Amino acid sequence: MVFQPGYWLIRARLSRLVLAPLFALLLYGGCYSYMRAGSHLTHSSVHVRGYFRRDGSYVRPYTRRPSGGVPHDAPNENTMLYTGLLSFASFLGLAIVVGRFLRAKDSDLLPSLRITSQLPPPPKFHFAPTARGTSPRATWCRECAAQIRAGDTVAFRTSKRGYPYTARAICLPCAARICRKRAGRIRAYEGWEALRDEEAQRVRALRTAHFKKHFGTTAEPPTFLA
Numbered sequence: 001m002v003f004q005p006g007y008w009l010i011r012a013r014l015s016r017l018v019l020a021p022l023f024a025l026l027l028y029g030g031c032y033s034y035m036r037a038g039s040h041l042t043h044s045s046v047h048v049r050g051y052f053r054r055d056g057s058y059v060r061p062y063t064r065r066p067s068g069g070v071p072h073d074a075p076n077e078n079t080m081l082y083t084g085l086l087s088f089a090s091f092l093g094l095a096i097v098v099g100r101f102l103r104a105k106d107s108d109l110l111p112s113l114r115i116t117s118q119l120p121p122p123p124k125f126h127f128a129p130t131a132r133g134t135s136p137r138a139t140w141c142r143e144c145a146a147q148i149r150a151g152d153t154v155a156f157r158t159s160k161r162g163y164p165y166t167a168r169a170i171c172l173p174c175a176a177r178i179c180r181k182r183a184g185r186i187r188a189y190e191g192w193e194a195l196r197d198e199e200a201q202r203v204r205a206l207r208t209a210h211f212k213k214h215f216g217t218t219a220e221p222p223t224f225l226a
């Protein structure tokens, strides 16, 4: 991919690389203060041998700081906690900014583009009768309530396994009407698909323009076009 000379400058601006020196400074200061506070901690420690308490319980051997060590160390330990957190956070910030500058895809560096869809929901399909057969008994059409005698040809839907839903039998004129309706729905769906393609083209054009606005080129990274 060929880019114009200012490409890395643009990337630097979009990835907020200007923050990198600030993070680096905070990282340096944090580490420095951390180590300085650490050097002020009490050095020597006292070893305490294991012993039995008066109630008979045993206290295992341990080391403790010399007397006065705990109050002396407390402020330094506080400083170490906060400067440690500061160092960690600024390291993270530095890594994110520099990592984005070096590695992120061009399209991921762009400010997010809010695109509202103008696409209506797709039309729903009508359940149409899928099979014909003779009614085993007298019943009525579930659509128009017309009489159906035993032996009349009726339309019905079949289950996924192929068993007929004879209880939902409908007369042939109703079946034809529903099938016409369904054909209309299918045409409507095709119209909706055309709308959807138009919408996709519109979004593509918007994104390309957005990319060009920031990078000064229409060279599109292949990934950002859905």
Ligand SMILES: [Zn+2]
Residues within 6 Å of the ligand: 141, 142, 143, 144, 145, 146, 170, 171, 172, 173, 174, 175
């Ligand atoms: Zn009917």
